[in-house]
Amino acid sequence: MSSARDRILGSLRRSLGREELSGEAKAALEARLAHPTANLTPARSQLPHAGQVELFIRMAERIDVTVARIPGRDEVPGAVADYLASHNLPTEFRMSPDPFLDAIPWERRPLLKFARGRAEPADLVGVTPAFAAVAETATLMMVSGPERPATLNFMPDTHIVVLESRAIVGTYEEGFARLRTARNAGTDGRYMPRTVNLITGPSRTADIALTLILGAHGPRRLHVVLVDGEES
Amino acid sequence: MPKGRRVGLFVTCLVDLYRPQIGFAAVKLLEEAGCRVEVPRLQTCCGQPAYNSGDRADATAIARQVIAAFQGFDYVVAPSGSCTGMLKVHYPALFAGDAAMLEAAEDLSRRTFELISFLTDVCGLEAVEATYPGLVTYHDSCSGLRELGVKAQPRHLLQTVAGLSLTELPGAETCCGFGGTFCVKYPAISEEMTQKKAADIVASGADTLLAGDLGCLLNMAGRLSRNGARVAVRHVAEVLADQGGEPAIGEPAAKKKSRR
Amino acid sequence: MQVSSHDFKARADKALHDPNLRQALSAMEKGFVSKRQAAVRDLPEFDALRDRAVEIKNHVLENLDHYLERFETQVLAQGGKVHWCASPKEARETILALLRTVEARTCTKGKSMIAEEIALNPFLAANGIEPVETDLGEYIIQLADEPPSHIIGPAVHKTKDQISDLFLEHHQKYGRTARQTDPQALVNEAREILRQKYIDADAGITGANFLIAETGSTVIVTNEGNGDLTQMLPRMHIVIASLEKIVPTIEDACTILRVLARSATGQEFSAYTTFSTGPKREADLDGPAAFHVVLLDNGRSAMIGTELQEALRCIRCGACMNHCPVYQAVGGHAYGWVYPGPIGAVLDPHFVGLEEARHLPSASTFCGRCEQVCPMRIPLPKIMRYWRQQAFERKLAPPPERMAVQLWAWLVRRPALYHFATRIAAYLLGRFGAERGYFRRLPLAGGWTRGRDMPAPSGRTFHDLWRTSGRGRGEAE
Numbered sequence: 007m008s009s010a011r012d013r014i015l016g017s018l019r020r021s022l023g024r025e026e027l028s029g030e031a032k033a034a035l036e037a038r039l040a041h042p043t044a045n046l047t048p049a050r051s052q053l054p055h056a057g058q059v060e061l062f063i064r065m066a067e068r069i070d071v072t073v074a075r076i077p078g079r080d081e082v083p084g085a086v087a088d089y090l091a092s093h094n095l096p097t098e099f100r101m102s103p104d105p106f107l108d109a110i111p112w113e114r115r116p117l118l119k120f121a122r123g124r125a126e127p128a129d130l131v132g133v134t135p136a137f138a139a140v141a142e143t144a145t146l147m148m149v150s151g152p153e154r155p156a157t158l159n160f161m162p163d164t165h166i167v168v169l170e171s172r173a174i175v176g177t178y179e180e181g182f183a184r185l186r187t188a189r190n191a192g193t194d195g196r197y198m199p200r201t202v203n204l205i206t207g208p209s210r211t212a213d214i215a216l217t218l219i220l221g222a223h224g225p226r227r228l229h230v231v232l233v234d235g236e237e238s
Numbered sequence: 239m240p241k242g243r244r245v246g247l248f249v250t251c252l253v254d255l256y257r258p259q260i261g262f263a264a265v266k267l268l269e270e271a272g273c274r275v276e277v278p279r280l281q282t283c284c285g286q287p288a289y290n291s292g293d294r295a296d297a298t299a300i301a302r303q304v305i306a307a308f309q310g311f312d313y314v315v316a317p318s319g320s321c322t323g324m325l326k327v328h329y330p331a332l333f334a335g336d337a338a339m340l341e342a343a344e345d346l347s348r349r350t351f352e353l354i355s356f357l358t359d360v361c362g363l364e365a366v367e368a369t370y371p372g373l374v375t376y377h378d379s380c381s382g383l384r385e386l387g388v389k390a391q392p393r394h395l396l397q398t399v400a401g402l403s404l405t406e407l408p409g410a411e412t413c414c415g416f417g418g419t420f421c422v423k424y425p426a427i428s429e430e431m432t433q434k435k436a437a438d439i440v441a442s443g444a445d446t447l448l449a450g451d452l453g454c455l456l457n458m459a460g461r462l463s464r465n466g467a468r469v470a471v472r473h474v475a476e477v478l479a480d481q482g483g484e485p486a487i488g489e490p491a492a493k494k495k496s497r498r
Numbered sequence: 499m500q501v502s503s504h505d506f507k508a509r510a511d512k513a514l515h516d517p518n519l520r521q522a523l524s525a526m527e528k529g530f531v532s533k534r535q536a537a538v539r540d541l542p543e544f545d546a547l548r549d550r551a552v553e554i555k556n557h558v559l560e561n562l563d564h565y566l567e568r569f570e571t572q573v574l575a576q577g578g579k580v581h582w583c584a585s586p587k588e589a590r591e592t593i594l595a596l597l598r599t600v601e602a603r604t605c606t607k608g609k610s611m612i613a614e615e616i617a618l619n620p621f622l623a624a625n626g627i628e629p630v631e632t633d634l635g636e637y638i639i640q641l642a643d644e645p646p647s648h649i650i651g652p653a654v655h656k657t658k659d660q661i662s663d664l665f666l667e668h669h670q671k672y673g674r675t676a677r678q679t680d681p682q683a684l685v686n687e688a689r690e691i692l693r694q695k696y697i698d699a700d701a702g703i704t705g706a707n708f709l710i711a712e713t714g715s716t717v718i719v720t721n722e723g724n725g726d727l728t729q730m731l732p733r734m735h736i737v738i739a740s741l742e743k744i745v746p747t748i749e750d751a752c753t754i755l756r757v758l759a760r761s762a763t764g765q766e767f768s769a770y771t772t773f774s775t776g777p778k779r780e781a782d783l784d785g786p787a788a789f790h791v792v793l794l795d796n797g798r799s800a801m802i803g804t805e806l807q808e809a810l811r812c813i814r815c816g817a818c819m820n821h822c823p824v825y826q827a828v829g830g831h832a833y834g835w836v837y838p839g840p841i842g843a844v845l846d847p848h849f850v851g852l853e854e855a856r857h858l859p860s861a862s863t864f865c866g867r868c869e870q871v872c873p874m875r876i877p878l879p880k881i882m883r884y885w886r887q888q889a890f891e892r893k894l895a896p897p898p899e900r901m902a903v904q905l906w907a908w909l910v911r912r913p914a915l916y917h918f919a920t921r922i923a924a925y926l927l928g929r930f931g932a933e934r935g936y937f938r939r940l941p942l943a944g945g946w947t948r949g950r951d952m953p954a955p956s957g958r959t960f961h962d963l964w965r966t967s968g969r970g971r972g973e974a975e
Contacts, residue, residue: 011582014741014795018563021802027564035564035746039712042747045550048543048756065766103783124783127697143767152781160726178752195712196575198775200785201730202715206767209723213635213651215522215658216529217681222634223689224723224770249960251910255920256953258960265969277964279917282910288903290864290883292890296907303911331880380865413823417863422945423899424861426511429949430827431863460950463936488953490935 040193044179051142051176058141059171059232065144066230069207070220075171075232082168083115085231086133090118093227095164099131100124104153106135107168124155125162132162132225137188138181139174139230140204146230147181148203156201165208165225170233178204243361245273246311248304248350250321251283252452257487260452263479264317264353271361273313280307284316284324290418294332301329305342313360314350317475318451319382320418322352327385352382353475354450358391365398368480375407375444376474377435377458379451383411392450392474399477407447408438416457429461436461439469446486448474459487500645501850503834506857510828518657519829526654530820533764534871541760551754552875555811558744559802565711565744566793572714576776578789586616589794593618593703593736594625596790600734602627602700606692608718608725609633610705611649611814612738612794614836615849618703629703630695632724634688641668647830647838650762650816655829658684692724702728702786706739707758707813709791712747715775716791719758719768726772735774735786740794742810748773754813757873762815797848805884809844811874818868818878824861833858840868840878847885856894859885920959928957 008016019025027035051058063073074085090097101107103122112118125132137149146167150156159165175181191197209224220226245268253260261277268275285300304325308314316322326347333339357363374396382388396404415421415431422428435458439447447462447469449455459471470486485491502509513519538544558565570580581596583589589612597605605622607613607629619629619640631640635653639646641664646652653661661684666677672691678684696702704725708717716737718725729735745751759765778785801807819825819839830838835846835855843858859882868878889895909916931937931954939947946952964970 009582010584010588010795013584014582014793014799015563015566017584017795017799018566018802021799021804022560022563023803027561032564035561038746039568042712042749044749045554045753046543046546048541048547050541069766069769127693145767145771150782150785151779152783155783156726156730157784160723160730178755179749182748182752195572195714198576198713198715198773200775200778200782201726202773202775203726204767204771204773205769206765206771207769210721210769211634211685212529212721212763213633213638213653214661214681214684215656216525216651216654217658219682219685221689222685222722222724223632223692223727251920254960255924256955258956258958258963261960261964277961277970279961279965279970280913282913282916283906285907285910288907288910290886291895291899291903292883292886292888293900293903293907294887294890296904296911300907300910303913380863380867384866384870411867413863413865413867415823415863417865419903420861420863422943424507424510424824425945425948426507426514427824427827427861428863430514431823432950456953457950459953460936460946463951463953464949485935488936488951491932491956 061141100129125157132158146205150201248316263475278307284321317353323381323385369400370482371401377449503855509832513828537760537764604628605701606699606728608704701734734788761817761873
């Protein structure tokens with residue numbers, strides 16, 4: 007008896023009126039997969055970098071994301087502490103075990119207490135970096151890995167993202183292009199981590215009588231600490 | 239005017255049976271725009287009831303008849319977006335496997351136009367000489383709007399009618415619930431749609447409702463009448479042809495000029 | 499899901515008299531339609547992106563066998579597994595077998611239309627595994643023991659008061675005895691109860707909006723984040739997807755994503771778009787240890803090359819139903835199977851049989867609004883018309899309906915007789931209707947006159963008047 011796989015592929019090829027692809031037709035598809043290229047992208051984000059940063063901030067406001075812009079990473083502890091205080095949130099948080107976050111001088115705000123690791127059910131606040139951010143729709147691009155557990159993006163009620171402004175790009179495609187570079191992608195398509203989360207605003211639902219409510223299952227609050235640093 | 243465009247008027251079965259004055263309004267408008275108008279006697283219905291009921295064989299036979307009846311005209315014009323859409327968009331689809339008939343259907347398609355858009359887009363009509371005192375709203379019938387792109391043309395010409403003010407109908411692009419055989423096959427759903435439409439028409443505050451398709455007009459007029467709403471319902475061509483003094487759709491013939 | 503599409507008319511009538519449903523549907527019409535319109539206005543490239551998205555899907559369908567094989571190769575290379583299933587039965591049994599390997603007692607579920615299509619929940623329950631819906635809308639209808647009525651807003655037919663009652667009834671066992679009426683409080687209550695379910699679940703099942711051939715990734719789009727918690731907390735992540743979800747590259751997915759949320763909810767982008775590739779990596783601190791993709795055909799491979807092929811471009815955004823006046827009148831349950839609205843009228847006859855679902859493609863005015871808003875430019879009315887032709891040829895409609903059409907066509911094809919008959923009809927109707935101008939009742943026209951008056955004809959046909967006016971002489975006969 008033939009496998010379901012053979013039956014499905016056979017049925018497809020009968021419908022398509024041809025055998026399995028070979029030769030040039032097959033090579034053309036392989037080439038398309040080996041060298042992915044962006045299709046049409048909106049003009050909206052095709053700006054100089056400073057304009058993309060502005061666009062990111064503007065789009066973030068439209069989707070209930072708050073942004074605190076600071077000049078350098080030394081100011082991150084103050085920005086985090088201020089945000090937590092202004093929302094009457096505890097000064098404890100869980101942080102990605104990530105070298106960029108580790109290099110922040112947290113000792114400047116001794117009241118801040120944190121643990122590194124994946125999110126645990128009791129964690130109320132998570133602090134993570136972002137791999138990139140897409141100005142087009144104020145979308146944060148989170149790439150999972152040992153230093154960036156994905157649970158931190160979803161479990162705590164409050165999610166604080168420390169984002170370097172140089173990580174802001176125009177489009178999703180530019181974000182993925184950076185990912186391919188960062189992970190030394192060849193042409194075999196095997197560069198993806200377990201998850202890439204594109205996050206565009208806090209968790210939301212309109213399933214109760216089409217009333218928009220934030221914090222359905224994921225974070226109720228999404229705050230971006232935007233670190234300008236040295237622009238290249 | 240022997241040099242004018244030679245236009246075959248596709249009267250449509252509903253105008254023929256229900257409201258011939260729409261046909262005469264169309265003739266008047268076309269002639270004033272410099273066309274020579276003829277009405278081939280071999281025409282009946284465009285075949286849409288059969289086509290939309292899945293009766294492709296009859297629809298094809300009717301299409302052949304219409305194509306033959308309108309051979310030789312420079313243009314074929316109908317006071318209906320729905321029937322025009324049938325001739326222009328759907329006839330070619332009926333003859334996909336028949337090269338000769340497909341060519342004939344495509345030829346008819348190229349020559350066929352909905353009345354109001356023909357007047358503006360082909361004849362270049364910018365204004366009409368007509369008077370119609372009142373607050374008017376306009377419903378965009380679905381086929382005209384979405385198959386043929388009729389939207390701005392009737393509004394443009396209506397703005398040139400003396401005494402007429404146009405107010406936009408909320409949900410003007412939403413179907414009125416007629417849908418040809420739909421309204422009798424699924425009367426309960428149709429009534430719900432028509433009731434919403436009637437409520438929007440009344441909410442617009444207009445004293446007159448115009449549209450470019452008699453099927454939709456009969457449907458909306460029927461509901462407005464059942465609701466006791468005092469809104470006069472007419473085909474847009476009647477007003478543009480300065481024939482707005484006739485009894486409105488569903489008004490008794492004796493009760494002339496009782497619009498107010 | 500129990501099929502009841504044959505009962506469309508009765509279900510529609512019931513829906514038209516359900517005050518809760520009327521209230522829920524009127525809110526929906528306002529919400530979705532104006533938000534989509536605003537989102538489209540804000541993106542000048544929207545229509546060009548639609549064209550590109552259509553090209554991508556057309557290309558995929560022409561090469562689907564190749565892309566599916568490539569997808570499988572990549573999933574395997576990343577440590578996952580693909581399970582090909584020709585039928586719903588195969589898919590259900592495959593999923594059960596996978597769940598048995600982790601001795602699952604409960605599994606959480608993200609929203610999946612394919613799970614509805616294969617009727618997964620009752621099957622799992624019958625086999626001793628509790629499925630927990632985590633999308634808030636799906637959770638609500640699971641409590642109510644109802645099928646979804648909309649593909650992106652499964653509980654859109656429920657009012658807030660009905661949800662308050664449901665939560666009160668079903669959350670007592672968690673010690674929640676107060677009836678919440680504030681939407682925020684209702685969401686909080688469900689959030690807290692479901693959070694524990696995620697943690698307790700042995701496996702998580704999600705659908706997929708895209709399968710990416712380039713990388714072997716599956717993609718889900720949600721706003722709540724439920725699909726993420728569903729897949730990252732348990733030991734096993736099972737993705738169920740139908741085969742047309744394939745796109746070649748991440749870039750292709752990005753193009754379609756740009757039209758998806760705008761068409762669906764009028765958002766520029768949904769809150770969470772998640773690309774999942776294989777199980778957790780060796781040093782990862784979280785993520786599922788096992789990753790399986792259950793790939794369902796269920797007759798789709800046979801749609802290619804037929805009049806139905808274009809329907810396989812569907813990205814399940816729901817815009818067609820949001821803009822459908824028939825859906826707005828009767829809601830989703832009237833359609834009687836998984837996919838309601840215009841896309842249901844096109845797909846359901848294929849999946850459940852035209853005998854069962856013949857009303858669905860028939861109950862449309864062909865107003866064309868669905869095709870106008872469909873981001874993938876699926877010619878929905880054209881495919882509905884195809885089904886009507888099939889139904890006519892197979893004589894599925896009641897004889898009087900067919901005979902009326904054929905009688906009319908018979909007359910229309912005899913112009914002389916036609917003009918004679920219409921002249922008499924116009925005269926009689928005109929004469930009897932002249933005084934009032936309309937009829938309250940008319941023989942054989944009960945469908946019309948039960949809710950509308952029938953305006954009376956003028957009394958003479960156009961062709962009659964034209965001939966006697968002297969204008970008609972010398973014209974082509």
